[in-house]
Amino acid sequence: MRPPGAQSGFSQLCNGCGACARACPEALIIRHEIRQEGPAGGSTPVVDFSKAACTFCGACAAACETGALRSEAVSDWPWRAVITDSCLSLNGISCRSCEDACAPRAIRFRLMTGGRAAPELDTAQCTGCGACAATCPAGAVAFERPAPVAEGSG
Ligand code: SF4
Ligand code: SF4
Ligand code: SF4
Structure with missing residues (x-):
């Protein structure tokens, strides 16, 4: 599961910078290692509900500078x-x-x-x-x- 606000084509838009993970006050965004995915060719973010819940605060999307996550789409969480x-x-x-x-x-x-x-x-x-x-x-x-x-x- 990608963080809230993920856009179509997320794998191509995300550069693996980790800004979303650092911005999450619940610390529930983790890196998922996927070789050969994304421009960085390394890890991309996923949410991990094993320890915390999402408040849909939007901090992750607000921190994303590539457009992979967009604030206006946070409320469209599909899961x-x-x-x-x-x-x-x-x-x-x-x-x-x-x-x-x-x-x-x-x-x-x-x-x-x-x-x-x-x-x-x-x-x-x-x-x-x-x-x-x-x-x-x-x-x-x-x-x-x-x-x-x-x-x-x-
Ligand atoms: S919406 Fe807020 S709580 Fe949910 S993953 Fe993003 S930063 Fe974390
Ligand atoms: S009752 Fe709910 S919290 Fe308890 S084991 Fe079942 S799914 Fe998990
Ligand atoms: S059932 Fe849905 S709304 Fe209730 S705690 Fe689980 S994910 Fe959240």
């Missing part, structure tokens, strides 16, 4: 959370961490047999902020794009 089968609650271990972390209340739990509870995610409410992923002890939250978007956003 939405999905919960995978490794979810603890789904497997009978008590956990509601993601529900507690989700500000828009996009996650609810449906009781099942055997002490299990299935997380159900309302994609319409989800902002794709990553707070659920950052708090999940099982690494059970993934992200997908519900609707097709232009190349370069991920």
Whole structure:
């Protein structure tokens, strides 16, 4: 997943300078090593929700001088959370961490047999902020794009 505001043709526009990563107050932009991609031929930025969530503050896009990230596109973040089968609650271990972390209340739990509870995610409410992923002890939250978007956003 590219940082918010990523443009079509991101790989060609990004020069790997790292300004976006340094600007992020949540420190969630990391370098992803991709050989032969981008003018720099080295690493390009991706978001990592394993430790922090995005606030969509736009600091990353504001810091980008190449046009690879654009401030006006930050609100077009295309990713939405999905919960995978490794979810603890789904497997009978008590956990509601993601529900507690989700500000828009996009996650609810449906009781099942055997002490299990299935997380159900309302994609319409989800902002794709990553707070659920950052708090999940099982690494059970993934992200997908519900609707097709232009190349370069991920
Ligand atoms: S929008 Fe803000 S919090 Fe999100 S990745 Fe960019 S700088 Fe970090
Ligand atoms: S935080 Fe992770 S393990 Fe816990 S209920 Fe949510 S998805 Fe499942
Ligand atoms: S990505 Fe954010 S809004 Fe979406 S379910 Fe997770 S915590 Fe809630």
